[in-house]
Amino acid sequence: MKVSVPATSANLGPGFDCLGLAISMKNQVIIRPSKFHSVSLKGEGANNPALKDNNMFISIFNDFYHNLSYKKRHFRFEFQNEIPLSRGLGSSSAVIVSAIASAYAIEGIKLEKDKLLNLALAYESHPDNITPAVMGGFNVACVQENEVRYIRKEIPKSLKAVVVVPNRAISTQLSRKTLPFKYSKEDTVFNISHSSLLTAAFMAEDWEMLKHASYDQVHQKYRMKQMPELFDVQKTSLKEGALMSTLSGSGSTLFSMSYADDSKNLEKALKLKFPHFKVFVADFDNSGVRVEI
Ligand SMILES: Nc1ncnc2c1ncn2[C@@H]1O[C@H](COP(=O)(O)OP(=O)(O)OP(=O)(O)O)[C@@H](O)[C@H]1O
């Protein structure tokens, strides 16, 4: 049985904790019944022994598997990870979503995507990464009485993600602690209006509007201060043809969206100016989690 989940970029500037989209880089796990428990890990995190001994995937998988099954079976877990850890590309959401989907799939129990999304909410309280991880595409989401309410939109092939991944990890939990406890009315109105305009721009496919709509006053400036070079990455991206350029999730990745025709030039300019960062072009993912029995 094989499960794969795409990377995600959350917030998209002003949409703190509510906007996100899926990018075509995936974490994949193959699970087979086995005489003994065993884990193999390739790709991102492969050099991190903690991921083998104390793997968040295995612990969430076990929570669900033991509830769903009376059998005591052992499994071999083969992970192939493309999503870098703690870089703002939704690595934790991918783990949560794939672990829950796998526990149901291995027991042959059908799990609707809406139910999977709401189960994942128990492990990540904000829905901006888990919604695109499950559904694919661009998503606007909020939580009401422990349920995610969302609207999704496919992202056309004529657009690409241009991603700059610094070599420094930023933990979401710690990064959230750098944010203010309270915001002024001006900052609140700024973000509500920009986030609304950004959502409308995605829905109307008015890509030229993204540049105006993607500004934020509530989280990026506080977080990017930890790595001031990110301000330069953002400025350079916008100057070199990005339609929008925002801190991805809680960082440290800078996510840009561009027309497919402009993406190679933007990638080249960013590679030239920031040779110490990983820069690449990726497609968007419109499928979300995939389960193959
Ligand atoms: N492939 C993986 N296998 C096991 N655990 C993982 C894996 N990827 C991430 N994790 C767990 O998730 C943590 C990273 O989560 P965190 O929310 O800080 O970052 P992120 O999800 O990459 O970023 P963001 O939420 O901003 O997009 C890691 O420290 C690790 O505990």
Ligand SMILES: N[C@@H](CCO)C(=O)O
């Ligand atoms: N909305 C979340 C995304 C990271 O998980 C944050 O910015 O902290």
